[in-house]
Amino acid sequence: MDKNTFTDCYSPLAHEELMTRLAAIRHVALDMDGTIYMGSTLFPWTKAFLAKLDALGIGYSFLTNNPSKNIDDYLHKLEGMGIGVPRERMYTSALATIDHIRTHHPEAKRLFLLGTPSMIAEFEAAGFESAPATEGDKPDMLVVAFDMTLAYPRLCHAAWLAAQGIPYVATNPDRVCPTDRAEVLVDCGSICKCIEYATGREPDVVLGKPDPGMLTGIAARYGLQPSEIAMAGDRIYTDVATARNAGSLGVLVLSGETTLETALASDPGPDLTARTLREFGELLEEARQSRP
Known part of the structure; x- marks a missing residue:
């Protein structure tokens, strides 16, 4: 896809290669601020995206560079937004x-x-x-x-x-x-x-992202290869860089800090740029359906 004709997603990878890499994903590491919610507002697509991961048999964890709240605070915040997760799915800086x-x-x-x-x-x-x-x-x-x-x-x-x-x-x-x-x-x-x-x-x-430690910890915890993990977040210099440093798939969403202009001008850039998690989820589903 030409960068100048961006609609919902862009990847520097050829479509077939992108589908192959997405089909291999078994776990998605999710940034929080700017990715699943903004401040105190849950994005309207977040619950549907998590449900899609469950339906596809893809695990997920929440990773945040924000250390201002402890694990119990984050779990309480997510529960207040209608998202119940066990403690082991949370990892903060x-x-x-x-x-x-x-x-x-x-x-x-x-x-x-x-x-x-x-x-x-x-x-x-x-x-x-x-x-x-x-x-x-x-x-x-x-x-x-x-x-x-x-x-x-x-x-x-x-x-x-x-x-x-x-x-x-x-x-x-x-x-x-x-x-x-x-x-x-x-x-x-x-x-x-x-x-x-x-x-x-x-x-x-x-510490925190872009240090790869959070993703290598997830790989060890769930017995995964780095290529089986996707890191999704709204920042190139933390989220996408973490994926690159860990050897995982880097997915940038444009629902937070990074603008489209910054994303398309970045070198090296994300493996995939999507408007929101909704579009990323649709590609994951497409990749699973296209597997032989």
């Missing part, structure tokens, strides 16, 4: 950060967590101690996240800690969080840039 610290910094117990109370509770439930923003206090590690409760003194303390050289991890690289409100929600990547401008220090590690 906060959980990815907890896993990373346990693996790579097992000695770290006291953390300064620049994040929401909900996220801090997630870390405390995992056995970490949340260090206060006390002048001169140096915990084992600095963790910076998407913090909608950000207070200036805590930001200044985080910057001081970064300047001290202690291990420093960011939960996700997102510049903004998608929203249905008339404002810009400054996300973790922008907060880290503020700290970098003040101190010259970047995070040692930036």
Whole structure:
């Protein structure tokens, strides 16, 4: 399909190759904000898309770079939208950060967590101690996240800690969080840039998407090959890049942050660009029906 004649979907792959790759999909990893809902509004096609996956025998998980809510918060939000899922189908960048610290910094117990109370509770439930923003206090590690409760003194303390050289991890690289409100929600990547401008220090590690860890975890959990997983989301630099880094199919939906112009100009671009999950689901169904 010519990029200039985009209607509902575009892929740089030949149609036959696209159908072959879609027919192999056994699990879809779904971004949340901008993909299945926008802010507090569920997209009208989301439930039908999930029902189609069930009908096709395709599993799915929800992946989000937004660490501002803990797993229980997300499950409660989804339940309020009429979507009931078990805990094992949810994976957030906060959980990815907890896993990373346990693996790579097992000695770290006291953390300064620049994040929401909900996220801090997630870390405390995992056995970490949340260090206060006390002048001169140096915990084992600095963790910076998407913090909608950000207070200036805590930001200044985080910057001081970064300047001290202690291990420093960011939960996700997102510049903004998608929203249905008339404002810009400054996300973790922008907060880290503020700290970098003040101190010259970047995070040692930036977790969440596009790090492939979430998808490799799904592959291990369900006994899948990377090529059997599709990652669907509204961002090229996180969702699509995650799929590319993991060797999975990258699907961009235009229901969130990314515009059509940006999508078509991207190089490398998504394996598939669709207006919404509805169109992606129709292609998955077509691919299944066309299998010999």
